[in-house]
Amino acid sequence: MNVQEALAGYKETLEAYLDALPMKGAPDSLREAMRYSLLNGGKRLRGCLLLSSCEMLGGDEADALPFAAALEMIHAYSLIHDDLPAMDNDTLRRGKPTNHVVFGEAVAILAGDALLTHAVEIMAASGHLHVLEALREIIGAAGVGGMLAGQTLDVTLEGMAPDIGLVQKIHQGKTAALLTAPVTAGLLLAGAEESQVEAGRQYGYHLGMAFQIVDDLLDLEGDPQLMGKTLGKDREEGKLTWPACVGVEQARRDAEKHIQEAVTALAPFGEKAAFLRELAESTLHRAQ
Amino acid sequence: MNVQEALAGYKETLEAYLDALPMKGAPDSLREAMRYSLLNGGKRLRGCLLLSSCEMLGGDEADALPFAAALEMIHAYSLIHDDLPAMDNDTLRRGKPTNHVVFGEAVAILAGDALLTHAVEIMAASGHLHVLEALREIIGAAGVGGMLAGQTLDVTLEGMAPDIGLVQKIHQGKTAALLTAPVTAGLLLAGAEESQVEAGRQYGYHLGMAFQIVDDLLDLEGDPQLMGKTLGKDREEGKLTWPACVGVEQARRDAEKHIQEAVTALAPFGEKAAFLRELAESTLHRAQ
Numbered sequence: 135m136n137v138q139e140a141l142a143g144y145k146e147t148l149e150a151y152l153d154a155l156p157m158k159g160a161p162d163s164l165r166e167a168m169r170y171s172l173l174n175g176g177k178r179l180r181g182c183l184l185l186s187s188c189e190m191l192g193g194d195e196a197d198a199l200p201f202a203a204a205l206e207m208i209h210a211y212s213l214i215h216d217d218l219p220a221m222d223n224d225t226l227r228r229g230k231p232t233n234h235v236v237f238g239e240a241v242a243i244l245a246g247d248a249l250l251t252h253a254v255e256i257m258a259a260s261g262h263l264h265v266l267e268a269l270r271e272i273i274g275a276a277g278v279g280g281m282l283a284g285q286t287l288d289v290t291l292e293g294m295a296p297d298i299g300l301v302q303k304i305h306q307g308k309t310a311a312l313l314t315a316p317v318t319a320g321l322l323l324a325g326a327e328e329s330q331v332e333a334g335r336q337y338g339y340h341l342g343m344a345f346q347i348v349d350d351l352l353d354l355e356g357d358p359q360l361m362g363k364t365l366g367k368d369r370e371e372g373k374l375t376w377p378a379c380v381g382v383e384q385a386r387r388d389a390e391k392h393i394q395e396a397v398t399a400l401a402p403f404g405e406k407a408a409f410l411r412e413l414a415e416s417t418l419h420r421a422q
Numbered sequence: 423m424n425v426q427e428a429l430a431g432y433k434e435t436l437e438a439y440l441d442a443l444p445m446k447g448a449p450d451s452l453r454e455a456m457r458y459s460l461l462n463g464g465k466r467l468r469g470c471l472l473l474s475s476c477e478m479l480g481g482d483e484a485d486a487l488p489f490a491a492a493l494e495m496i497h498a499y500s501l502i503h504d505d506l507p508a509m510d511n512d513t514l515r516r517g518k519p520t521n522h523v524v525f526g527e528a529v530a531i532l533a534g535d536a537l538l539t540h541a542v543e544i545m546a547a548s549g550h551l552h553v554l555e556a557l558r559e560i561i562g563a564a565g566v567g568g569m570l571a572g573q574t575l576d577v578t579l580e581g582m583a584p585d586i587g588l589v590q591k592i593h594q595g596k597t598a599a600l601l602t603a604p605v606t607a608g609l610l611l612a613g614a615e616e617s618q619v620e621a622g623r624q625y626g627y628h629l630g631m632a633f634q635i636v637d638d639l640l641d642l643e644g645d646p647q648l649m650g651k652t653l654g655k656d657r658e659e660g661k662l663t664w665p666a667c668v669g670v671e672q673a674r675r676d677a678e679k680h681i682q683e684a685v686t687a688l689a690p691f692g693e694k695a696a697f698l699r700e701l702a703e704s705t706l707h708r709a710q
Contacts, residue, residue, distance in 0.1 A: 159567020164574040168566075215535060220527030239508030240577045243531065244570055247503060247538065251565045254542050258558045265554065270546045277539045278456075279447020282532055286452040289528045 137412035144182040149173070151199050152206060157252060167237040167245035168252070171210045174228055179345075180205040183413075184316035184323075187334060190406050193324025200260040201268050201323060204253035205316050208276050211249035212285070212312075214242055221289060222367070229362035250276070268319040275315035284308030293372035296379040302343075304374060309349070310342025317410075329402065336399035341414050344392035347385050348417060350375040354382065393418055425700035432470040437461070439487050440494060445540060455525040455533035456540070459498045462516055467633075468493040471701075472604035475622060478694050481612025488548040489556050489611060492541035493604050496564050499537035500573070500600075502530055509577060510655070517650035538564070556607040563603035572596030581660035584667040590631075592662060597637070598630025605698075617690065624687035629702050632680035635673050636705060638663040642670065681706055 152172055157165050181202035188198040217224040217232040218239060225235050234242035257269045274280060284307020291300060317334040326334070352361060353368045354377060368375050377385040396414045400407040440460055445453050469490035476486040505512040505520040506527060513523050522530035545557045562568060572595020579588060605622040614622070640649060641656045642665060656663050665673040684702045688695040 157566050159565075159571050161571050161574045161578070163578050164566060164570065211535075215531055218531065220531060241574065243503055243506065243508060244574050244577070247499075247535075248566050248570045250535065250538060251561060251570060254561045255558070255565050258554055258561060266546055270543070273539060273542045273546060277447075277543050278445050278452060278536050282452065282536045282539060283447050283449050286449045286529065286532050289532070290449070290451050 137409060137416055140186070140409050141178075141182055141413070144185045145178045147195065148178050148181045148185065148199070148202055148206065151203050155203070155252075155256070160248065163237070163241055164244060164248055167233060167241050168210075168248055170236060171214050171233050171245065172207060172249065174210075174230060176206070176209070176228065178206060180209055180312060180316045183313065183338075183410075184320040186409050186413075187317045187320030188324045189320075190403060190410070191321060191324035191326055191330070193320070197260070197262045198320060198323050200256045201272065201319055202316070204257045204272060205312065205319075207249040207253035207256075208272070208281075209312060211246040211253075212276075212281060214246040214249070216285065218242065222371075224363065224367075226363050262323060264322050264325065267322045271319040271322065272315045275311040280307055280311035280315075282307070284311070288373065291374055294374060296374060298376075298379040301374045301376055301379055305343055305346040305376070306339070309346035310339050313342035313345060314338025333399050333402045337396045337410060337414070340392040340396035340399065341417065344389045344396065344414070345417055347376040347389040347392070348420060350377050351382065351385055351389070352420075389418060425697060425704055428474070428697050429466075429470055429701070432473045433466045435483065436466050436469045436473065436487070436490055436494065439491050443491070443540075443544070448536065451525070451529055452532060452536055455521060455529050456498075456536055458524060459502050459515075459521050459533065460495060460537065462498075462518060464494070464497070464516065466494060468497055468600060468604045471601065471626075471698075472608040474697050474701075475605045475608030476612045477608075478691060478698070479609060479612035479614055479618070481608070485548070485550045486608060486611050488544045489560065489607055490604070492545045492560060493600065493607075495537040495541035495544075496560070496569075497600060499534040499541075500564075500569060502534040502537070504573065506530065510659075512651065512655075514651050550611060552610050552613065555610045559607040559610065560603045563599040568595055568599035568603075570595070572599070576661065579662055582662060584662060586664075586667040589662045589664055589667055593631055593634040593664070594627070597634035598627050601630035601633060602626030621687050621690045625684045625698060625702070628680040628684035628687065629705065632677045632684065632702070633705050635664040635677040635680070636708060638665050639670065639673055639677070640708075677706060 157168060184202040184205055185195060185198050189195060213227060214233045216222050217227060218234055224232050226232065233245060257265065284304045287304045288308055314335055317338040318331050321331050321334045350368065353365050356365055358365045376388065393414050397411050400411055445456060472490040472493055473483060473486050477483060501515060502521045504510050505515060506522055512520050514520065521533060545553065572592045575588065575592045576596055602623055605626040606619050609619050609622045638656065641653050644653055646653045664676065681702050685699050688699055
């Protein structure tokens with residue numbers, strides 16, 4: 135199994151689906167702003183996690199695609215709103231001007247709202263047997279107990295003294311929730327049993343924590359060219375990060391530990407989990 | 423049937439439900455901002471329309487409540503985002519400072535996002551037989567072919583020469599879509615047939631158009647004390663309104679005509695539609 139090749143395959147299928155979304159009824163300016171952020175060459179990690187988790191248990195890719203697309207739309211909406219002047223005030227994302235720089239703040243706010251709403255429309259329109267279970271996993275992860283809790287703490291606690299408990303909460307909400315939901319939703323769509331969903335939840339949590347700790351480290355030590363955004367902003371703005379609490383070396387060890395636990399959680403799936411295992415391991419060495 | 427008394431009854435039930443929403447996992451600052459805009463004494467027209475439409479066909483109020491609450495949450499989110507400095511830049515709403523004035527722009531944006539997301543969570547968690555049909559009506563009305571289309575045109579076409587076709591499109595999206603969905607969703611929850619849902623759709627469209635034309639007129643001639651917001655802003659900002667296109671007198675006649683058509687659409691429901699009929703008629707004489 136070559137994880138990069140498999141990822142590229144999932145990504146291609148997903149990109150084609152996203153590019154073909156009709157967004158029926160959207161005024162041109164709204165559609166253009168939505169597509170600008172949705173089709174900007176991201177890694178598609180969330181969508182690929184969903185497709186691969188569903189495939190791992192023999193689920194149908196066509197059934198899983200609307201949910202994978204919805205996750206990418208929710209991710210894109212969160213980045214648009216996160217980049218706004220009133221939030222992180224970022225002007226560069228993946229090497230391109232952020233949404234509000236191109237379309238103005240008003241349309242950027244609406245494009246974010248629209249991507250979230252359209253994500254729900256697409257999931258609800260899927261005729262899949264397990265649509266409600268999968269939708270609830272995804273929207274719960276994006277909600278007040280998940281991503282929005284993390285975002286709120288991230289925004290309101292800037293400048294506070296480093297506190298590992300709070301950072302854990304922020305990282306879980308901001309990042310781990312939306313890396314867990316694709317796994318659990320993908321498994322549910324394939325008709326998984328409760329114990330399998332629980333194993334997927336553990337995997338997603340540890341993958342997400344490792345992913346965000348590595349993100350914190352890349353903000354300190356990454357290559358701005360590869361990352362496609364301004365680095366060093368976390369420290370400048372007094373963001374609560376993992377390395378700010380425990381130091382760079384310990385942060386690296388903690389990320390490794392989370393990846394070990396993610397891999398351990400995959401045990402019930404045996405050899406079928408090769409992709410998810412290698413994906414987790416590759417997270418430690420990512421440069422973007 | 424006293425429409426005001428009936429409205430007050432629905433409103434009380436709905437307010438109690440909204441007040442008791444657990445918003446599980448929300449950080450205090452987010453919950454406070456969400457509740458500030460959600461529990462601010464609005465008319466609850468959308469929620470009441472849903473409860474009464476469901477009741478009209480013998481549906482269960484307890485089943486309908488999550489969907490009525492979701493509509494009020496979606497309405498509250500749209501007002502928070504609409505009031506932002508980058509959008510309409512309003513500082514007063516129902517006689518109180520707007521959300522971003524109290525909580526800051528960042529938390530206001532997140533509170534809007536959270537109300538929309540939580541609305542979906544609440545609907546999806548309802549175990550109702552027709553949950554997906556009702557959810558799709560509501561989220562479709564809030565989406566890129568409904569409310570968000572209207573908002574985008576409203577924001578991007580400011581200052582354009584009055585054009586009745588465009589105003590019709592804006593009013594349909596911004597207002598009529600979210601006054602239609604409570605009717606159609608309420609009927610669907612009660613197990614309505616397709617022809618009944620279609621009659622409800624006609625009623626909601628005409629009610630919504632009349633409601634927004636009256637809103638345009640109140641912005642010109644209303645009592646700012648009763649309205650609880652700054653008036654005269656539409657003209658000042660070059661908003662596309664109905665009276666700006668056809669004059670005040672014709673606008674009043676058009677609103678009356680829409681109400682007549684709304685009432686006509688109720689014919690298939692006979693006497694059971696007394697509340698919806700009287701509600702429509704009272705729209706013409708509202709002062710807030």
